[in-house]
Structures are given as structure tokens and as C-alpha cells.
Amino acid sequence: MQWHTGLLSLLFALLLTFYKPVSAIYADEASVIDFHLAHVGTPRVSFLHAPVAGSGKLAYVGTEKNVIAAIGLKSGDLLWRQIVEGDLVDAKASGERIVVLSQSGTNVVLSAYSATQGHLLWSSPFLSQEAIEPSVSVSDVNAVLLTDGGLVRIVDLTDGTVAASWSGHDGITVYTNVTHTTDGHVAVVGTTSNIASSTLTTAILDARALALSEILVLDTIVTSPSDVLHLSPRLLIWKNGETLEYVTLGKAQVMELQAPANVGHARAFSSRTGRSILVQFQHSTTFYTVSAEDGSLVLKYTIQNPEGSDHCAYSAAESDEEYHTRSCIQGDVGRVEVFGVAEWGVVKSWRVDLADAHSTGHFGGVLAASSEIMTAVDGLVGRVLLVTVDGSIHLWRDSMPLWTRHESLAHTTHATFVDLPDPSVSKEVADEETHEGLSAFLKRVTRHIGEVHRLPAFFSGWAARFAQGEYEVSPTGISAAIARDTFGFRKFIVTGTEKGKLAALDTATGKVVWSQFYQGNAAVGLWTVRNASPDHPPVVAVLLKGQGTMDWLELNALDGTVVGSESWTGSFGAAFAIEGVQGPEDTLSVAVVSQEGALKVFPKDKGMQAISATFTGIRFAVTNGSSAVQGFELDATTASARSLWKIDFPSAEVIQSISAAGANHVASIGRVLGDRSVMYKYLHSHLVGIVTTDASASSVTIYLVDLARGTIVHQARHGDVDTTKTVSIELDENRVVYAFWSIGPSAGTQINVLELYEHEKPNQRLDPVPLDYVSRDVDLQPYVVGQAYRYPARISALATTQTRYGITKRDTVAFLPDLNMLVELPKSLLDPRRPKKDVKQMSTAEKEEGLIPYDPILPDERRWVISHKNEIFAVKDIISGPAYLESTSLVFAFGLDMFFTRVTPSQSFDKLSASFSKGQLLLTMIALCAAVALTSPMVRRKQLNALWGVQ
């Protein structure tokens, strides 16, 4: 008996030496098994600027996602980026600084970043009295900031301090734009609304003596406040009825601009030096130069606009000479033209085909452009940065595409994994399965004969695989471009954005495989409705919401071709997949419910059948206002959603988030304890977690709601919570994980874990044993165990790793917005059964269950960081999908950035480690053979001697 325990302790000690409590990334796998797509979003402001005088230019963009970034022009790589506080309004360059103006409500922030490195040099907040959009103008030495519709400040660019200020508030004038003038003054332009008409008011302020004083106030009558056409350091152009008028800033004389056509849709663009102006009219474009003598505008020439001139973007080229560029792109094809001012007309032009460049296409025309014209030995060279309607950025050097940044992916709201076809299961193999007996045998023999030519390739592939240890490559000898790898790590990720862009990413490369653009629509749902089979490609379905219209599209996930579609007019209420009807040939059924409760099901017949066939009915819940949840049931006969129940939470509570329903891919219905008794899990497939916050009481409440019956199964309330910071929740199997920022008694992030069981005691089940929690009429209350932990960093998104059969441990993946990291929190640490005692006091049963003593602090352990050195910005959601190997789970995080990796929560138990040395194995085998060869004569002699009775 003593020997048994001794042996056991020896085994235990051995196990302990091999067991690593911390799983981390191997240095040789980092950036090999994962990919990171760093995005900036669709540019709101873009310009080319040299960060250091005399150096090459970089592209600077300020985007809708409130990112300021520098992009290298040669490669398209991000050099630096920063997220600014509030909404980015404007970004301007001044020497080695990039000045950014941002606003959130009445809080206006002016900040400066180093143009080379992206360091924040200073940031100055200004509290504005009203939420009027501010305006900024930047010179070499200072910035002029206009806030509150009339408060002008001169801000020192070295440290962000205010050097002087001026208030133009007279109660009726609202100033909207500010600029430095060419003679060192500051001009502010606004409108004064009188009862009868509007007056355009321009104030020229003396800014030279670091004090602002009025020099000149000019009032001119305009018809509407939006008639200011153009404000440059030299000129102000506005529309006065059917004529264009302008004034040279600092002078009082109003002049009329010679316009060749009606001025209805005129837009004006001035060159960098301000010495020439381009005015785009509806049918023509006119070029003017500024007269050196009196500053008046002289018409140089007029050219006709091409067809579809709405799809044109104009820009003044960064150049020593006066050049303007016009980029007209309709769909994916168009022209870039360079206009000279000194010479007449088009000096250079080239064709642009965005679809040609990357064979993915679908960018929806041009939105904005920035350009640079250089004089080279063989003539002019132009570089044009194009922003397309879908949100992407393209750089062309003359007729050569240099790079494309798929910034539309920064607006991703939905994503789904798509399995690739298995190359070893060909159509013939699948066909054989349908035959029986001799015919199947004959078919197999003929197939094998047909495949003999692949044999050499198979052997060479097998040998190469053995030599290199690259087991992820399948040795079939079939070179299929799009096919599953041996372990199923390679998948496609199909994404949908709020701008109507659909794109597929290949996880093997991290590149966009195909994309589609549905302008003016937003993706509101995305599902993999059919998996790949030998006969069919995998199909994804997307639900698009337009202006009062809805579109259902089914696309071949491998190449993006549309295989089915339906459009209708109506509103969007909810959309979800109907579980339990998917076979290999079947497509997944999806229900779409309008706000009025009208039901649509795809595919129609099968989906309706599925709804009727479900014994308990299909139920779902939507938020109704800010503090109520309403449950519905689908009714196939009337094709509508019927209201079933409504839960009104206390009126002070505001619903923050609703988790997805739990209990999927359950491998085990119980948790085995150390003494081999079982705690039965409370596996309720219609359970959702609802988070509400109460700002007045500083509390957060978690409700676990039974969707089918509309009852609250469990609730947990926490006080001293900062309700202004994110509360995240994740529900998986019988486990709820949620995180919030606690303010007392200790400040920091608190993670709570709840586990739901059927009964308090092991080996006890609910009586009677529930086959289906839904169909029961009595409340089935779970037994809930919970524990709380402190984590150093804030958490803004949670997910659980999913594997093929769900046997592998389920770790929690969290996004840390302050650190821009994704971490994998081990389940063994987020385990509410962790005993609150010392290791020595733990019972044998607790030790055998593998429990770790409770510690309230989860460390800032950087080896849990699955995104390692990458900085992942602004992740909104994390999805997880299974690989073909049970040990491995694929994790994809998206938001502004995208990050894909694979994790092995229970270590890679079903795959040889990359460090496995085949040489060592061979050596051991050879050594053993040698030992046997050496000892066998000895043994033989000894046996012979023993038979003869010789010593």
C-alpha cells in the first residue's frame, strides 16, 4: 500500500514538472500562426507632408475612427498612429508637428503630435460654452483656434499655451471659419443673421504683436449662411445669388468673379501657395491666377467636365509649380489628369483601374484625393493618394498602382468563419459512398487507376513533409489553391461592414481574397449558411439594411459571387439563425423579423418547416426602450413574431448589453469532482445574460433571463461600480463571466465568474431530470457558485474559446483597451470552485480535481497576451471557431484592427510539438538496436550455460 502512494506521488511529481500553469506563445510561432491588420479607418482629412524639411513626404490621415496616422508612401505601411480623444475635426501640419483638433460635446481639444514618431507633444483642452464645431488654422509658429462661434485664441505651437485671445461675440454673429492671412493677420468669417437677410461678416485681426485686435470688419449680404465657397490665406469667395464674389483678405473691395456658367454647384480649390484657384462648376472647370499687382483673380482657361463629374475629386498638388489634379473614377475605372496653370490645360493624364490593381475590385468610385507632382529628368511624375467611397486608400504613381490599404475593414461589424473544402474528399469519393457492393468496388478501382499518375507527387510530398516536419501541408499531391489544410487551421473569415463592404480574408495569409461593395447599405447580419461539400461551395448569407430597404444575399464564400438574393422594403428588428436544422446538404435557416413583427425566413419552405417542427417554438428577445426586454415567439402559420412576455427592469437601470445565448457544443453534462462524484451543469440553451447599470446608485446588475419563459433565473447586483466605464459579459455553457470597473473599496477592474449547476450537492439532479429546460412549467432554479477577482487592466470585450467537440478547456479571451492587447485568461484561474485555503489545508479531493487555491488578484501576466507585441486598437468584438484538431481554437478579434491567432487552452495534446526532434527519436532507436545487438550474445551464452548447468 505504501508503495502505491509512493508511486502515485512520484507520478504526480512527474506530472507537475511537465505541467506548465502558464500557456504562452512560442517565440518561433509568434507572427507565424497569427496575423494583425492595423487599420486607421476612412480618412476625413488626408494630406502629403514632409515631416522633416528636405526629407521625403509621408501621407498623413485623420479618420472617421478618430485616428491620426502617418503612412509611408512607398510601401503603404503605417509609421505611427494615435487615437485622439473625441471626434477628430481637422488635422494640419506645421513643420515637424501635426496639429489635431478634436471635439466631444463642449470639450474641444487641440493637440500636437511629432510628425516623425507620433509622440504626443502637448494637448490643450478648451471648454466651449456651446457645442459649435471649432475651426483651426496653422502657421509655422502658431495655431489659431476658433471655438464657441466667436472666441479666437492664438495657441503657441511649442507648448500649447494660449498667447492671446479675442472674442467676437455680439449675440448675433456666429463665426465658423478661421485662417491665417498671407500678410500675417488672422481672418475669421461668420454670418450675422438679421430678420430680413444674412450678412457675411469677415473680421481681420492683427496677430503680429501676440495680441488680437480688430483691423477691419466687412459685412456683405448673402442669401444663406452656407454660401461661403472658399477661404484661403489670400481670398474669400462666396456665392451671392447667381454670381460669385470674392475679396482679398485685408482689403475692403468686393469684386465679382468672372464665371463661365451657372454657379449652382460650384466648388473651389486653391493651390498650396494660394496663387492659383480652380473652380468646378456643373459642366466646366475654370482656372484663375491671382494677379501680382492688385490681388484680383484673372481667368486663365476653362475646360469641359467629363461625363459623370460627380465622381471627381480635385486636389491642389504639392509641388513647386502650380498644378492641380483631377481624379475622376466611376466604379473602379477612371482617369487622373494634371492641369498646369502656367501652361494651358492638361499636362499629363493616366488611366486608373482599381480593380486591375488587386483583382478584387468594388471600391465604388473616388471620394477624395491628395497629390504631389515632381519634376523628374523625363518629365513630370505624379503621386496621387485616392480615398474611395468604400473607405479604402490607394496610392498611384503615374499609371502604376503602388499599394491599397483596405481601410473599409476598419468598419467591420460582423464576421464569420468559413471552412474550406477538404481536398481529400473529392466528388468521386463522395459519389462512391452512394453505391453499394460490386459497383462501389469497381468505381473505387477505376478511381485508383485514374489517380496513379499522382503517386510520384504523393511520395515526394510525403518525403518532403517528413524531412521538413511541415505537417500542416497535406501530402495528397493535389495542388488545390483553396483547400483545407491537414489540421483545419486555414479558413476564410467573411466580414461585413457598416459601409456595405463585404470582404473575405484568408487566415493563412491575412490577405483579402475577394470583396464586394453594396454602397449605402449596412451589414446587420452575417451567417455561414452552408458548409463546403464535394458538390457545393460554402455559402455565406448577409443581411443588408439600406434606406428603408432590406437585402438578403447569398454568396459563394470562396470567390464572392452572388448565388441568391432577395430584396424587400421594410424595417429591421432582429435576425438570427434557427438552430438544429443544418445537415451537410442543408442550408442553415435564418429568421428576419421587422420592427412591426413581420417574419421572413430563408430559405422559405425549409425554414418555416423548421419553425413548425420545433416543439417549443423559436423564441428571442429584443430590448424595448432602455430598461425593458421583450420576448417573442415565431409563428410559422401567420409569418409573424408574437409577443410572449416583457420584463421591466427598475426604471433607474439602463440596459448595457445582452450576451448571446449559452450552452452550445457541450461535451460533458457534468463536472467531475476529485472524489469522482459529479456536479451536473445547468445547461439552458435559452439563457441570456443582461447587464443593467444604475448611475444614481453606482451599481451594476446581472440578470440571467430564461428567453423561453421570460423569467429571471438568477440576478447579481454589485455596488460601488463606475457606470460610465464599459461592462462586458460573456455566457458560455453553464458559465457567466463579466467584468466592470469598481470604485470601492479598491479601485480597478473586477472580473466575476458564475457557474450554474442543477443542484448544490454532487450526484444530484433536478427532479425529474430535465430533457429540455424550455418545456417545463415550473421554474428550474440553478445552484450558482461565484467568485470575484481583481485584474489590473480594463476589459472591453470578452469571448470564450470554442473547439470542435468542446472537450478542451474553455479559456476566456479578453480585450484590454488601455494596453491594446488580447489576453487569454486561463479557466483554471477563473474557476469559482477555487478553495479559499492554503495548499497544505486542501483536501485530497480538491487536489485531485486540480483546483488552485483562491487568490483575488489576477496578475498582469504578459505571457497570457496572445497578441504579443502587436498593438491591437479598438477591438469591438471577438469570435472564436474550431479547428479540425480538438486541441486548437481559432480566435479572431475585429473592430478598428483585426487580429487572428490560434490558441491551445489545454496545450496541443493531439499534435506533435514543433520542438519534437525526429533526430533524437532515430538516435534513441539506433542506440537501442546497438544495445540489443551487444547484449544478445551475452544473454544467449548465459542461457546456454544455465542449461548445461555451468556457472
Place this chain on the structure above:
Amino acid sequence: MQLSSLLGLLVASAASLASAATVQGRIAANQHLPDIHALPPTTLITLSAAGVSKKTHPGPEGRFEIKNVSEGAYLLEVWANTHIFSPVRIDILSADEAAAIAAKASTDEVTVAPEDIVVHQTFRANSFSNKGAKLPYPLTLRPSSQSSFYIPRESLNFKGLLSNPMLLIMIFMGAMMFVMPKLQEGIDPEELKKFQESGGAGAQIASNPLGALENFSMASFLAGQGGTAQQPKGPAVPIKQGGGKQGGRR
């Protein structure tokens, strides 16, 4: 009209300035961060309290400031991808509070000037009122360690393999297999016989646990039956016999 509104604005801004402080500090180099420029520009400094979340980034030399901070207690943390920092507690005091503390600290001879920003060390998962050592202001923050994301792959290590005691025992036993017969040859057969007779009992005892180990059934042990039921019946007698036989043969 214009003047009055201007005055109003100035008064408003003055009022907001009076109640708001600016927290200044810098991140400094130490052995974990030899070069301050190695700190990424995206490093984030957060100042948090109930309903407050102010953020800034360090400048190229590691300096930072957070403006418009009103009175209260705050948690200041530094977040860098490359380094780990410890949190500090910042108290922005009102003029009265500052004067009261200064008066308390003043002795008869020395008068202490009132300070309005007080910095203390704080500890995670401890009560926020549990202040640690007082730190100087303006703040100087240094990383407590570097991030290490990766673990190295374990490769074949002959030295490590040879220092494994199990392997050493195996090698020793292998060597003994060759050496023992040689040793036995040198001993007088009569002496050996004597020795075997006298030491036989001891050898049997020594062989007994090994026999127990041979007969130990892992499957039945794991099935919860344990060795107790089998042991008294099973191994003892046959092993003894077997052992005696072998001894006799030799």
C-alpha cells in the same frame, strides 16, 4: 454687449481654473528601461475615478501632463505594451485641506508650505484608502519590469539529459551488468555460496517490494479497488518461491 459677454467668459474660465489642477510627471529610465525613447509613443497614462477617465500619452522625453483635474482621489496608471508599471494614488486637495495638512506637519520652528497634489503608492486589490509610501510630486514613474510574451522552445539538451538522476542510475546499472560478472569471477566460489546462504533472507526481503510492484495493477488501482484487497493474497508467497529458485540456480 460684447464686453460683458467677454467678461462673463473670462470669469467662467477663471472659475474653472480655480477648481482644476494639472497633474504633471514624467516616465524615467531605469534598468528595465535603459532608453526612454524605447517606450512606445502609444503608451497610455490614465487617471481614473468614479465617472472620470482622463488619458494622455508621454512626450518624446517621457513627460506628460493631465489638465483640468478637479479635487478628489484618483488612480494613475501607465499602460505600455513593452513594460509594466505600478499604480499610484493621486489626491488633488482643496486649499483648506492642503492648509490643514501643512499645519499638522508644521512644527514650531519649521513651517511647511501647503501642497495641493499629494501622491502615494497604492496596491491592487487593496482598499483604496490603504495608502503606501508618499511619493514626490511632480511624479517620476519607472517601470517595475519588462514585458515578456514568449517562452522558448525546449530543445535537445545533452547536458541536462546527463544531469538527470534517473538516467545516471540507468547508466550505472548498465555498467554494473558488465562489471558484476567480472567481480564475481574474482571471488572464491565457497565464499560466494556462504554469502548467498547468509544474505539470502535479506535478498528476499529486498526482492519482495519489487514483486509487489510487478503485481501492482494500475487499472484496478484507478478503478478505486486499491491494492489492499489483492496484496495479502497475491504477491507474497509466489514471489518468495520464485526468488528462492533463482538463487538456487545461480
